[in-house]
Amino acid sequence: MSKIIICEDLYKSYPLGRSNEVVALTGINLSIEKGTIALITGPSGSGKTTLLSILGTLERPTKGRVIINDRTVNELSDAALARLRRDTMGFLFQDYNLIPRLPAWENVTYPLIPLGVNTSERKKRALHLLEMLGLYHRHTHTPEQLSGGERQRLSLARALVNDPEILLLDEPTSNIDHKTAERIMQLLRELREKGKSIIISSHDGHLLSEADQTFQLSGGRLVE
Amino acid sequence: MKTMGILTVATANLLRHRLRTFVVVICLVVIITPFVSALALLEGIKKEALISVQEGADLYVTMDMYGRNGMIPMEVADEIKKINGVLKAVPRVISRIYVEGRLCVLLGIPLDEIEETVKIIDGKLPDDGEIVVGRALARALGLEVGSNLSLGVRVTAIIDHSPFIMKRVYRVAGVFDSDTSIWSSDLILMGIDDAITIYEMEDFVSDIAVYADPTKLQDVADAIQQMNAYFRIQSKSIAKQYVKRGFNRKGGIFVLLYTFAFILAIPVMLIVSGTGLTERKKEMAILKATGWQTDEVLQMAFFENTIIALISAPVSVLISYIWLKLFNGAFIAQMFIAEIDSIAPFRIPVQFTFGTLLMAIFFSLIFTLVGSIYSTWRTATTPPAEVLR
Numbered sequence: 001m002s003k004i005i006i007c008e009d010l011y012k013s014y015p016l017g018r019s020n021e022v023v024a025l026t027g028i029n030l031s032i033e034k035g036t037i038a039l040i041t042g043p044s045g046s047g048k049t050t051l052l053s054i055l056g057t058l059e060r061p062t063k064g065r066v067i068i069n070d071r072t073v074n075e076l077s078d079a080a081l082a083r084l085r086r087d088t089m090g091f092l093f094q095d096y097n098l099i100p101r102l103p104a105w106e107n108v109t110y111p112l113i114p115l116g117v118n119t120s121e122r123k124k125r126a127l128h129l130l131e132m133l134g135l136y137h138r139h140t141h142t143p144e145q146l147s148g149g150e151r152q153r154l155s156l157a158r159a160l161v162n163d164p165e166i167l168l169l170d171e172p173t174s175n176i177d178h179k180t181a182e183r184i185m186q187l188l189r190e191l192r193e194k195g196k197s198i199i200i201s202s203h204d205g206h207l208l209s210e211a212d213q214t215f216q217l218s219g220g221r222l223v224e
Numbered sequence: 225m226k227t228m229g230i231l232t233v234a235t236a237n238l239l240r241h242r243l244r245t246f247v248v249v250i251c252l253v254v255i256i257t258p259f260v261s262a263l264a265l266l267e268g269i270k271k272e273a274l275i276s277v278q279e280g281a282d283l284y285v286t287m288d289m290y291g292r293n294g295m296i297p298m299e300v301a302d303e304i305k306k307i308n309g310v311l312k313a314v315p316r317v318i319s320r321i322y323v324e325g326r327l328c329v330l331l332g333i334p335l336d337e338i339e340e341t342v343k344i345i346d347g348k349l350p351d352d353g354e355i356v357v358g359r360a361l362a363r364a365l366g367l368e369v370g371s372n373l374s375l376g377v378r379v380t381a382i383i384d385h386s387p388f389i390m391k392r393v394y395r396v397a398g399v400f401d402s403d404t405s406i407w408s409s410d411l412i413l414m415g416i417d418d419a420i421t422i423y424e425m426e427d428f429v430s431d432i433a434v435y436a437d438p439t440k441l442q443d444v445a446d447a448i449q450q451m452n453a454y455f456r457i458q459s460k461s462i463a464k465q466y467v468k469r470g471f472n473r474k475g476g477i478f479v480l481l482y483t484f485a486f487i488l489a490i491p492v493m494l495i496v497s498g499t500g501l502t503e504r505k506k507e508m509a510i511l512k513a514t515g516w517q518t519d520e521v522l523q524m525a526f527f528e529n530t531i532i533a534l535i536s537a538p539v540s541v542l543i544s545y546i547w548l549k550l551f552n553g554a555f556i557a558q559m560f561i562a563e564i565d566s567i568a569p570f571r572i573p574v575q576f577t578f579g580t581l582l583m584a585i586f587f588s589l590i591f592t593l594v595g596s597i598y599s600t601w602r603t604a605t606t607p608p609a610e611v612l613r
């Protein structure tokens with residue numbers, strides 16, 4: 001099986017003032033198989049979000065290499081990274097990051113604009129996804145008018161809209177009841193069948209049974 | 225298709241950040257309106273000056289009277305006509321009068337000159353006891369051919385410090401059209417003989433307008449001066465310079481003030497565009513995180529600024545138009561036209577062209593761009609996770 005993502009000796013630290021720094025990740029080595037569901041677990045503050053945003057090219061590591069689809073992304077320009085995200089990635093943020101006061105369906109369609117998809121096609125795809133995630137009846141509502149769980153699903157719909165090869169989901173089920181969570185997991189299993197690679201972070205272990213691969217973080221290190 | 229999509233997003237952004245859009249537009253309008261007004265006035269004055277200089281005579285001859293312009297005998301005109309190079313010498317009687325609170329100029333010239341000076345669009349040339357008036361004045365006073373107009377033509381005595389004014393009723397024989405608003409919109413014309421009678425000037429006139437062959441102008445001026453040392457001769461170029469000096473000096477002050485205002489406007493625009501900046505930064509980072517390129521985000525910001533400029537500029541032009549046309553440029557015209565107070569007694573010359581609108585759009589765009597380009601560029605080039613934290 002081929003690897004979709006490989007990390008080699010990854011470090012990430014955030015400068016704090018002049019001489020201080022917070023080390024969020026230390027010496028991460030991991031490889032994720034194509035077409036699988038990978039789970040990254042660990043307690044709060046262990047570095048899950050940091051790792052996911054580096055894998056999603058949303059920030060650069062302080063040290064180490066990230067290889068996505070056989071390309072070393074460290075060497076890519078910002079423009080090339082943006083293209084990579086546009087063409088191959090979908091990201092669900094832990095705090096959703098929806099665009100305020102913009103109707104749900106339009107929030108979903110924004111990643112399609114750089115791809116040059118026309119308005120009616122964009123709307124069609126957005127409504128289809130919202131339907132699948134049980135949000136169709138809320139499609140004209142703005143994020144402010146949605147509950148936490150609804151926003152989470154809206155953010156998931158946006159992550160899915162460009163039909164990405166790699167899905168990075170930061171705590172996708174933290175705010176949802178069991179029935180809805182199960183529905184989402186079913187959807188993710190279907191996507192895996194289609195060959196998509198899915199990387200999920202979660203601080204609790206109840207998704208363990210779903211995962212093909214599991215990585216446990218603790219204090220910024222991988223533990224076996 | 226992509227560009228259309230980005231344009232849609234830009235429009236949606238402006239609508240979502242309504243307050244910011246509104247404040248930025250207001251600010252721009254405040255900055256751009258005086259600028260547009262100045263442009264329209266300068267254009268108007270330039271055109272006006274050109275027309276009046278073209279229409280005006282080459283030399284004006286008066287008699288020196290204790291250092292002021294004094295009356296000159298009418299028959300001098302006939303003498304001047306004999307000078308080699310003189311095309312025409314027109315005796316004129318000029319007087320300022322108030323008609324229903326409006327300052328007008330009453331001009332008496334020979335009938336055949338009236339015909340040449342103005343274009344009668346309605347009615348005929350005046351006989352004794354008749355006048356012709358400009359279209360604007362006719363409209364303002366509700367006059368038409370055949371109407372009667374009572375003019376307080378002359379102060380005959382001062383009784384208890386109040387002037388005793390002789391009034392006469394004139395019949396409007398015709399209405400004329402003229403492009404020159406400063407000098408002839410509130411012009412009342414009558415035959416010179418009639419004017420001389422009213423003013424009891426016997427055979428004197430206010431001045432003699434001389435038209436000459438341009439190559440012999442200097443010789444003509446010298447010849448007139450030789451006729452009588454007390455003749456005062458003013459040439460067209462002096463009049464032209466005077467017009468120019470009038471608005472260049474005042475225009476200069478305005479340009480100075482305006483440069484100052486422009487410099488002040490930049491930090492204002494920076495602050496104004498800064499409203500809701502954190503939220504906007506976050507939104508741009510979201511777009512970048514979900515696959516937008518830096519140049520697409522910048523394009524979006526550019527569209528936003530263009531739309532803002534396209535709203536602000538016509539609003540500025542409209543306000544300026546109302547200010548200049550309806551309120552006659554109160555408090556701004558004085559900066560450009562010499563010798564008027566805050567409220568001009570005549571219709572100020574204003575010329576709005578397509579270029580005025582283009583300039584307004586251009587400067588609005590410059591200002592919005594100056595106000596937002598740095599923060600937008602910074603945001604669009606920072607890794608999204610850093611902004612989203």
Ligand SMILES: Nc1ncnc2c1ncn2[C@@H]1O[C@H](COP(=O)(O)OP(=O)(O)OP(=O)(O)O)[C@@H](O)[C@H]1O
Nearest residue numbers: 014022024043044045046047048049050051203613
């Ligand atoms: N921008 C930053 N500046 C300084 N420290 C940071 C920054 N971002 C993250 N950290 C630190 O890095 C560590 C890892 O953070 P991260 O958000 O990756 O944790 P997490 O595992 O996702 O936690 P949670 O389960 O609560 O979401 C934390 O100790 C955090 O304080």
Ligand SMILES: [Mg+2]
Nearest residue numbers: 048049050094
């Ligand atoms: Mg996290």
